[in-house]
Amino acid sequence: QKQPLNQDCIFCKIISGIIPSSKVFENETILAFLDVSPIKPGHTLIIPKGHYENLLDLPEQYYSELIKISQKIGKSIIESGLGTGFNLVQNNFPSAGQVVMHAHWHIIPRNDSDGLYC
Ligand code: 5GP
Numbered sequence: 353q354k355q356p357l358n359q360d361c362i363f364c365k366i367i368s369g370i371i372p373s374s375k376v377f378e379n380e381t382i383l384a385f386l387d388v389s390p391i392k393p394g395h396t397l398i399i400p401k402g403h404y405e406n407l408l409d410l411p412e413q414y415y416s417e418l419i420k421i422s423q424k425i426g427k428s429i430i431e432s433g434l435g436t437g438f439n440l441v442q443n444n445f446p447s448a449g450q451v452v453m454h455a456h457w458h459i460i461p462r463n464d465s466d467g468l469y470c
């Protein structure tokens with residue numbers, strides 16, 4: 353069963369449409385949208401459509417969908433020329449840089465000239 357949305361969570365508000373976003377992909381379980389302050393053009397966030405704080409809380413029912421959409425968006429980054437590569441980044445807990453406490457994947461286009469971890 354799916355975790356309900358949390359009315360104090362910014363990503364739950366994006367899921368319910370209270371906060372607008374530039375959607376990249378959406379189905380029943382997953383939403384992908386552009387990061388509001390992108391590291392690189394095309395920087396996208398992928399989230400489960402249920403409120404789970406971090407990877408440790410995320411139930412198995414989401415695993416395959418999250419990888420599938422990561423592949424789909426990664427492929428479109430390469431094919432569109434936004435990047436010649438991409439990073440998949442997932443921060444857990446504030447010490448690791450997690451600011452929004454709703455589990456999410458960053459997918460970030462990369463090019464040869466970027467250097468690592470720009
Ligand atoms: P974290 O540091 O938690 O891994 O990343 C949170 C990300 O969410 C940041 O990259 C930040 O720019 C993005 N973000 C925060 N608030 C919003 C918002 O209201 N809309 C969108 N599209 N992105 C957001």
Ligand code: ZN
Pocket residue numbers: 357358361362363364365402403404453454
């Ligand atoms: Zn949430």
